[in-house]
Structure formats: C-alpha cells, structure tokens
Amino acid sequence: MEQPIRFGIMGCAAIARKLSRAIKLSSNATIVAVGSRSPDKADGFIKDNGLPENTKVHASYESLLDDPDVDAVYVPLPTSLHLQWAVAAAVKGKHILLEKPAALCVADLDQILDACEANNVQFMDGTVWMHHPRAAKMHDLIQDPHLFGQLKMVNSIASFHAKPEFLHDNIRVRPNLDGLGALGDLGWYCIRFILWTADYELPRTAVAFPNPVKNEAGVLLSCGASLHWENGTVATFHCSFLAHRTFQATAVGSKGTLTLSDFVNPLEEKSAGFIFASQSGFKELITGWKPLPSNHVIPTEIPQEACMISEFSRLVGDIRDGGAKPEKKWASISRKNQVVMDAVRDSIDKGFKPVQIVG
Amino acid sequence: MEQPIRFGIMGCAAIARKLSRAIKLSSNATIVAVGSRSPDKADGFIKDNGLPENTKVHASYESLLDDPDVDAVYVPLPTSLHLQWAVAAAVKGKHILLEKPAALCVADLDQILDACEANNVQFMDGTVWMHHPRAAKMHDLIQDPHLFGQLKMVNSIASFHAKPEFLHDNIRVRPNLDGLGALGDLGWYCIRFILWTADYELPRTAVAFPNPVKNEAGVLLSCGASLHWENGTVATFHCSFLAHRTFQATAVGSKGTLTLSDFVNPLEEKSAGFIFASQSGFKELITGWKPLPSNHVIPTEIPQEACMISEFSRLVGDIRDGGAKPEKKWASISRKNQVVMDAVRDSIDKGFKPVQIVG
Numbered sequence: 001m002e003q004p005i006r007f008g009i010m011g012c013a014a015i016a017r018k019l020s021r022a023i024k025l026s027s028n029a030t031i032v033a034v035g036s037r038s039p040d041k042a043d044g045f046i047k048d049n050g051l052p053e054n055t056k057v058h059a060s061y062e063s064l065l066d067d068p069d070v071d072a073v074y075v076p077l078p079t080s081l082h083l084q085w086a087v088a089a090a091v092k093g094k095h096i097l098l099e100k101p102a103a104l105c106v107a108d109l110d111q112i113l114d115a116c117e118a119n120n121v122q123f124m125d126g127t128v129w130m131h132h133p134r135a136a137k138m139h140d141l142i143q144d145p146h147l148f149g150q151l152k153m154v155n156s157i158a159s160f161h162a163k164p165e166f167l168h169d170n171i172r173v174r175p176n177l178d179g180l181g182a183l184g185d186l187g188w189y190c191i192r193f194i195l196w197t198a199d200y201e202l203p204r205t206a207v208a209f210p211n212p213v214k215n216e217a218g219v220l221l222s223c224g225a226s227l228h229w230e231n232g233t234v235a236t237f238h239c240s241f242l243a244h245r246t247f248q249a250t251a252v253g254s255k256g257t258l259t260l261s262d263f264v265n266p267l268e269e270k271s272a273g274f275i276f277a278s279q280s281g282f283k284e285l286i287t288g289w290k291p292l293p294s295n296h297v298i299p300t301e302i303p304q305e306a307c308m309i310s311e312f313s314r315l316v317g318d319i320r321d322g323g324a325k326p327e328k329k330w331a332s333i334s335r336k337n338q339v340v341m342d343a344v345r346d347s348i349d350k351g352f353k354p355v356q357i358v359g
Numbered sequence: 360m361e362q363p364i365r366f367g368i369m370g371c372a373a374i375a376r377k378l379s380r381a382i383k384l385s386s387n388a389t390i391v392a393v394g395s396r397s398p399d400k401a402d403g404f405i406k407d408n409g410l411p412e413n414t415k416v417h418a419s420y421e422s423l424l425d426d427p428d429v430d431a432v433y434v435p436l437p438t439s440l441h442l443q444w445a446v447a448a449a450v451k452g453k454h455i456l457l458e459k460p461a462a463l464c465v466a467d468l469d470q471i472l473d474a475c476e477a478n479n480v481q482f483m484d485g486t487v488w489m490h491h492p493r494a495a496k497m498h499d500l501i502q503d504p505h506l507f508g509q510l511k512m513v514n515s516i517a518s519f520h521a522k523p524e525f526l527h528d529n530i531r532v533r534p535n536l537d538g539l540g541a542l543g544d545l546g547w548y549c550i551r552f553i554l555w556t557a558d559y560e561l562p563r564t565a566v567a568f569p570n571p572v573k574n575e576a577g578v579l580l581s582c583g584a585s586l587h588w589e590n591g592t593v594a595t596f597h598c599s600f601l602a603h604r605t606f607q608a609t610a611v612g613s614k615g616t617l618t619l620s621d622f623v624n625p626l627e628e629k630s631a632g633f634i635f636a637s638q639s640g641f642k643e644l645i646t647g648w649k650p651l652p653s654n655h656v657i658p659t660e661i662p663q664e665a666c667m668i669s670e671f672s673r674l675v676g677d678i679r680d681g682g683a684k685p686e687k688k689w690a691s692i693s694r695k696n697q698v699v700m701d702a703v704r705d706s707i708d709k710g711f712k713p714v715q716i717v718g
Contacts, residue, residue, distance in 0.1 A: 018644050152581070152602035155514050155595065161613055209585050209593055210566065210713060222511075224593060226568050226585070234568055234583060236514065236595045243511035243611045245639040245648075248618060252602045254520055259607060259620060261634060261652065269646045275620060280604040285377050287628045287662065289604075293620065303646065354569060 002321055005313035008033040008070035008094070010061055010085060012045040015099060016076045019126075020049045022305035023074075029313040031055060035064030061085055065092040072122070072316050075099060078177035079184055083108040090115035095122040095316045095326075097309075101184035101341065102334045109338045113331045122319060124312045124330040127192050127337075129264050131311055132304035134272040135196075137296065142197060142251060142258055147278045149254030154235035156193040156250075158186035158264055159222075159243035167241060173219045181220035182239045183341060189247075189264050190237035191340045192333075194227060197251040197258075200336055203227035203235065207354045208347035213242060225344040227357075255279055257293070271299040361680055364672035367392040367429035367453070369420055369444060371404040374458060375435045378485075379408045381664035382433075388672040390414060394423030420444055424451040431481070431675050434458060437536035438543055442467040449474035454481040454675045454685075456668075460543035460700065461693045468697045472690045481678060483671045483689040486551050486696075488623050490670055491663035493631040494555075496655065501556060501610060501617055506637045508613030513594035515552040515609075517545035517623055518581075518602035526600060532578045540579035541598045542700060548606075548623050549596035550699045551692075553586060556610040556617075559695055562586035562594065566713045567706035572601060584703040586716075614638055616652070630658040 007023055009016050009031060023029045033056040036042035042057040058064040064073070065088055072095035077085055082103050089096050096116060102125045103109035116123040129135060142148045162170070172178045172185045180187075195202075205228040212223030224238035249263040256278040266272035277293035300307065318324035339359060347355040366382055368375050368390060382388045392415040395401035401416040417423040423432070424447055431454035436444055441462050448455050455475060461484045462468035475482040488494060501507045521529070531537045531544050539546075554561075564587040571582030583597035608622040615637040625631035636652035659666065677683035698718060706714040 021644060149520075149603070152518070152599060153516065153583075153597050155516065155597070155607075155609075157512065157514065157609060157611065159511070159611060161508075205569065207569065207711075209595075210564065210587055211591065213591050222591065224512075224585075224595070226583075226595070228569055232570065232572050232581065232601075234597060236568075236583070236585070236597070238512045238514070238593060238595070240511060240611075242591075242613065244508070244614050244616050244636070245641075246609070246611045246616045246636075248514075248609050248611075248616070250514075250516060250605070250607050252516065252518060252599075252605045252607075254601065255603050257603050257605045257607070261618060262648070265641065265645055265648070267648045267651055277603070277605075282604075282624065285380060286624055289621070289624070289626045292626055352566075 004028050004030040005316045006030055006032040006069055006071045008035060008064045008067060008073045010035050010064060010073050010075045011077050012036050012041045013076040016045070016074065017049055019074055019076065019305060020051065022303060022309045025302050025306040026309040026313060028317060029309050032069050033058055033064055033067055035061045065089055065094055070094060071320060072097065078171050079104055079180060080177050083111060086112040087115040090119045090121050093119055093121060097124050097126060097312050099126040101180055101188045102338055104179060106335065106338045106342050109335060113335065116326065116331065120319070120326060122312065122315045122326040123334070125334045126308070127189065128305045128308050129189070130192070130196065131308035132266065132272055133300050133307070134274060134298040137298050138258055138274055141256070141276050142253065143199065146255065148256035151197055151233050152252050152254060153233065154194045154197050154251045156190040156237045156263070157246050157248045158189045159240040160245040161243060162241040167215055167221060173215055173221065173241070175217045175219050179219060180341070180345070182241045183220045183223055183345060186239035187223065187237065187344065188337060188341060190239055192337050193249045193263055194235040194237060195333070195336055195340065198229070198233065200333060201229065202336055202339065202357050202359045203229050204357055205354045206340060206343035206347050206357055208344050208352045210352045212348055223348060225347060227340065266304065269303050271297050273297045363387050363389040364675045365389055365391040365428055365430045367394060367423045367426060367432045369394050369423060369432050369434045370436050371395050371400050372435040375404070375433065376408055378433055378435070378664060379410065381662060381668045384661050384665040385668040385672060387676060388668050391428050392417055392423055392426055394420045424448055424453055429453060430679060431456060437530050438463055438539060439536050442470060445471040446474040449478045449480050452478055452480060454678070456483050456485060456671050458485040460539055460547045461697055463538060465694065465697045465701050468694060472694065475685065475690065479678065479685060481671065481674045481685040482693070484693045485667070486548065487664045487667050488548070489551070489555065490667035491625065491631055492659050492666070493633060493657040496657050497617055497633055500615070500635050501612065502558065505614065507615035510557055510592050511611050511613055512592065513553045513556050513610045515549040515596045515622070516605050516607045517548045518599040519604040520602060521600040526574055526580060532574055532580065532600070534576045534578050538578060539700070539704070541600045542579045542582055542704060545598035546582065546596065546703065547696060547700060549598055551696050552608045552622055553594040553596060554692070554695055554699065557588070557592065559692060560588065561695055561698065561716050561718045562588050563716055564713045565699060565702035565706050565716055567703050567711045569711045571707055582707060584706060586699065625663065628662050630656050632656045
C-alpha cells in the first residue's frame with residue numbers, strides 16, 4: 001500500500017476514543033481529521049487521544065466530507081443520524097465504517113447501501129468481535145460437518161447493568177437519537193452471532209418474547225426473541241440494560257457445541273478463549289464425559305477493533321490504489337442483521353406475534 | 360442410624376445400574392431386593408452390578424412392595440407407569456425415590472403426592488444435579504443480593520444426539536411409555552434449573568417456541584419455551600434429542616452472572632466447576648474486563664447420585680427411626696417442575712400461545 005488509509009472521525013463520541021486507538025495500532029490506517037460542531041471538543045479529543053498535532057479539525061461534518069485528504073470516515077454518531085451522514089459521506093466518495101446498529105430500519109439502511117454502491121465506496125459496520133482471530137477459528141470449527149454437523153440451536157445474551165441516569169438520559173435510550181435502545185445497542189450483537197453461526201442464512205420467523213421492559217419514553221431497555229428456520233433450527237437471544245454484564249453465546253450442532261462467555265468484548269486484550277466440544281459421550285455409568293470439551297485460547301497481536309480497522313483499510317486500499325471494487329460481503333451481512341432486528345421490533349409492536357422474515 | 364435404609368429396586372432399567380452403584384457408595388443405604396417381571400433379568404442385574412448374593416428377587420412389583428424388609432423403593436419405570444406404582448408403593452408404606460419426569464401431568468403427580476402424604480412416606484424425584492455440593496455453592500452465590508442481585512434472565516439447554524433407532528423405538532420416545540419425549544427427559548432438567556435460580560417462584564406465563572420436532576408417533580424430539588415472571592424476569596430453555604450433548608446453563612442477575620456447561624452431569628466425577636462473575640466492569644477503553652469472572656471447582660467425596668441417595672436415606676431414617684414427618688420440600692419442588700412442564704406442553708398443543716401458570 002502506497003500510503004495508509006486516511007481516516008476522518010465524525011464526532012467525538014466515547015466509542016471514538018477506542019477506535020482512534022485502534023487506528024493508531026493499525027499499520028495501514030491513520031487519522032488525519034476530526035469533524036465536530038464543537039471545535040473545542042475536537043481539539044480536546046485530539047489531545048486526549050494523542051493524535052498528531054497536525055490532525056485537522058473541521059467545524060462541521062460537511063467540511064470533513066469535503067476534505068480531499070480524507071479517504072474514509074468512521075461514523076460513531078447516534079443511529080438516527082446514520083442515514084443522513086452515511087449517505088452524504090458516500091456521495092462525497094468517502095468509504096464508511098459505520099457504528100452499529102447500522103440504521104433505524106432496513107429501508108434507511110438500503111438508502112445508505114445504495115449510495116455506497118452508486119459511489120463505489122466500501123461499507124462496513126462496527127461489529128468488532130467478528131474481526132478477532134478467535135472468530136475465524138470458531139468459524140472453521142462450526143462449519144466443519146464432522147466436528148459440528150448441522151446447526152440445531154443457538155443462544156446469545158448481551159447485557160450490562162446501566163445506572164439509573166443512563167436509563168433516562170443516555171443517547172442509547174433517547175427516542176430521537178437511538179430509538180432502538182437495548183435491541184439496537186446489544187441485540188444487534190446477539191443477532192449477528194446467531195446469523196454468523198447460521199452462515200448468514202436468514203431465519204424464516206421471529207417471535208419476540210412478551211413484555212419487554214421500556215423506559216418512560218418507550219425505548220427498549222430489555223427484550224428478546226426466538227428465531228426459527230424451516231429446518232427446525234431455533235435461536236434465542238436476550239439483550240438488556242438491566243442485567244449484569246454478560247456476553248454469553250452457545251451454538252449447538254448435531255455433533256458439536258461451541259460456547260463462550262465474552263463474545264462481544266474479550267476478557268483480555270492479547271488473547272481470547274472459547275470452549276468447543278465434539279462427539280461428546282459419557283463414560284460407563286455416566287461417571288464423566290469423554291472426550292472432555294476443549295478450551296481454546298487464540299492470541300491476537302492487535303486488539304479486535306484494530307483487526308477490524310486493518311481489514312477495512314485493506315479493502316479501501318485495494319479500491320483506492322488497486323482499482324478494485326468494494327467488497328459487498330459486509331453490506332450484505334449488515335443488511336441481514338438489520339432485517340432480523342426489524343422483524344423482532346415488528347413482533348414486539350404486533351403483540352409478540354410471529355413475523356415472517358423477508359430478505 | 361441403627362441400620363441403613365433398605366432399598367428395593369423396581370425394574371432393571373439402564374439408569375438403575377447407575378443408582379445401584381450410588382446406593383452402594385452411600386453409607387446409609389443398601390439394596391435388599393430387586394423386583395422384575397423377568398426373574399432372569401433381575402438375577403443378571405444383581406450379578407452385573409455386584410449386589411450381595413442374598414439380594415432378594417421378586418417376580419412382581421406387588422411382591423416387592425409387600426416385602427417387609429424393604430424401606431424404600433427406587434422407581435425407574437417408564438413415566439406412564441409412575442402413577443400406578445408410586446401410589447401402590449405409598450399405600451404399602453414404602454418411601455419413594457421416583458425417576459424424572461415425576462409424572463405425565465400434574466393431576467397424576469397430585470395423586471402420587473397425596474398418597475405419599477396420606478401414608479407418611481418420603482417423596483423425592485431423581486433430579487440428581489441438585490444434590491451435588493456444587494449446587495449448594497452456586498445457590499449461596501445467586502441468593503446473595505450483593506453478589507448476584509435480582510434474577511433477570513436464565514437460559515438452559517439440555518440435549519444429546521440420539522441415534523436414529525432411538526428416535527423411533529426407545530422407551531423415552533414411545534407415546535404409551537414416555538409420552539413427554541425430550542420435554543420430559545431433558546426439559547425437566549432445564550425447567551428445574553430455571554425454577555432453582557428463581558428460588559422456586561413460579562413464572563406467570565409459558566410460551567412454547569413454534570414448530571417443535573416430533574417423531575412419527577407425535578412424541579417431542581426437540582422443543583423449547585420462554586417463561587415469564589411478572590417482574591420482567593425471562594427464562595428460556597431448549598431440550599432436544601437431535602443436538603450434540605449439551606448441558607449449558609446461564610443465570611444473569613442485576614449484579615452477577617452464573618454459567619456452567621455440565622449442569623446435569625459433571626464433566627468429571629470427583630469435582631465440578633462453574634463460572635461466576637460479579638460486578639464486572641470494563642477496563643479503560645474496554646481493553647478487558649475487571650474483575651475477571653472466577654472459576655470455581657467444587658470437590659465431592661461421592662458422586663452426585665450418591666449424594667442424592669444419602670440425603671433421601673437421611674430423611675427416611677429420620678422417619679423410620681426418629682418418628683419425624685416427611686420433608687415436603689421435595690414434593691413441592693417436583694410439583695412446580697411438573698406444573699411448568701404441563702404449561703409448556705399446553706402451549707405447544709395450543710399453537711404456541713401464552714399459557715398462564717397456576718400453581
């Protein structure tokens with residue numbers, strides 16, 4: 001690559017601090033500009049995160065998008081602003097790394113993806129866990145017909161126990177900013193894990209669990225659903241701002257079981273683990289299992305968010321420097337994630353009735 | 360105790376081999392008789408399991424129940440025979456250790472429990488995992504308001520991948536023998552785990568997942584449900600004869616998370632583990648968790664089924680030798696397990712509609 005991918009950061013959200021560090025840790029990416037309606041905030045962001053002194057500050061997102069030195073933007077804005085600013089970025093030819101949830105609904109996301117396609121820009125959402133080398137290793141195992149077999153059931157749980165003030169005021173629970181609440185913030189991850197285990201074959205039906213918890217503004221604080229495929233495979237998930245920090249995921253095939261307790265954010269940065277069992281039986285008189293499940297620990301040289309930046313930047317570099325076309329896999333995965341999330345929300349709105357999922 | 364509790368084994372089911380070993384390993388219990396309609400089978404059972412040569416063989420269950428040297432019976436018969444033989448045992452004053460599922464429905468179980476009460480006999484069902492010292496340790500943690508807080512969500516999975524012939528012919532999938540199929544055999548455990556985490560407060564509603572798998576005789580091979588309490592707590596479970604051996608359970612409170620991968624049968628006999636996390640947070644920039652979850656390993660001197668036999672025999676000894684009344688806790692827990700199982704089955708029969716749970 002002739003020169004690293006030059007990122008502009010759109011806004012100074014808390015999550016942008018983490019991603020700024022990730023960009024610094026990625027050999028093929030660099031931050032060249034920060035856009036914020038508050039230049040003071042942008043200056044502070046540059047200092048606090050140790051960005052180069054010559055990092056440009058743009059006093060508006062428009063100005064950031066007009067900067068010819070910016071190849072790609074990282075967009076950590078509230079979800080309700082994704083449609084406007086992701087489309088604007090695409091129109092300006094900027095490649096887009098968009099925080100999750102990608103959009104408020106699939107109709108919005110389709111406008112974003114259409115704009116990306118029309119302008120030949122790379123799209124990727126910020127579902128970081130998929131980029132850890134652990135995910136590749138797990139994927140190899142669960143796609144193995146001898147070790148894992150046919151997918152039968154999946155459960156994923158994503159939660160953290162938010163403080164009372166969060167539940168009323170935080171961006172993630174304000175109807176005009178992140179109206180999808182816990183479903184958008186945490187359910188997105190759960191659904192992604194489920195789709196990933198199913199090799200992105202969409203389920204046919206979603207049924208939300210009754211009586212999700214909402215705040216006074218009607219934003220979801222806790223909810224869940226079951227998802228059903230025609231072949232009998234069942235997945236369940238639960239996401240909540242009201243329960244202890246939990247990122248538990250289990251996938252069971254006809255011949256194997258995968259389980260991990262930290263699927264969204266690894267317990268430690270330098271390596272991440274999971275448990276895999278295959279062809280487990282009992283010893284005589286059920287005095288134990290044989291073979292025992294295996295603990296796998298997968299090291300990573302850079303944190304998973306830097307893995308994501310590197311992969312995104314590699315794709316952008318191929319386009320910018322090599323004349324390649326955008327990799328559409330990431331748009332397709334995001335869209336399926338959104339389609340399922342929409343179906344769960346519809347099921348909630350329709351009194352927990354089954355909702356057909358149409359890709 | 361003056362003399363060990365003298366067990367009669369009703370039938371020679373495969374599971375009886377495991378329990379015979381457990382009785383031999385329990386210092387306060389002994390096997391004195393085996394009842395079987397096939398005396399040859401009973402003789403073989405006595406030899407194969409190393410029971411004393413003077414173990415009596417009864418050629419009928421009636422004769423076993425008439426034996427004045429028998430204090431208690433272990434009943435591993437198919438579920439459809441539980442009502443008849445558990446009631447007959449109670450009427451004869453025999454204490455009853457009844458394999459799970461306790462009965463085909465709560466109306467049947469109530470007849471059994473009424474007979475036990477009327478005849479002053481101890482009742483316990485064979486849900487072995489609860490008797491492992493691990494369960495007591497886990498219970499202490501999840502009942503701690505500072506470490507675990509309020510229960511928010513639970514998931515339990517119990518499955519094994521049965522061979523094709525099992526799915527057609529095994530006792531556990533024959534409508535006239537164990538008509539509850541996977542729900543009775545494995546779902547029973549899942550429901551028990553859920554009730555145990557909820558300190559036996561019954562959920563208010565059960566909603567079965569759509570499209571459970573049945574065999575050609577209509578017996579459930581795979582199914583699941585969500586359970587809902589008035590305070591918003593949600594539990595889900597899935598049980599299956601079609602998926603790899605999995606006994607995964609997770610309970611999430613407002614302040615803590617409990618998870619284990621072998622809740623029904625420990626991976627090893629001499630000790631069993633679980634993972635508990637409390638007040639988990641992230642390090643700065645989410646580079647890891649702090650504190651990390653703790654791995655707990657709980658040793659046991661005797662296997663969990665021997666722990667169960669010892670506890671049952673202790674209660675029976677208190678009645679036989681000390682004039683105590685039966686401990687009603689075990690009947691109450693079985694009944695709640697059955698009530699929830701009935702509700703799930705009803706929800707399946709009613710097209711996966713919510714079913715109110717009435718204790």
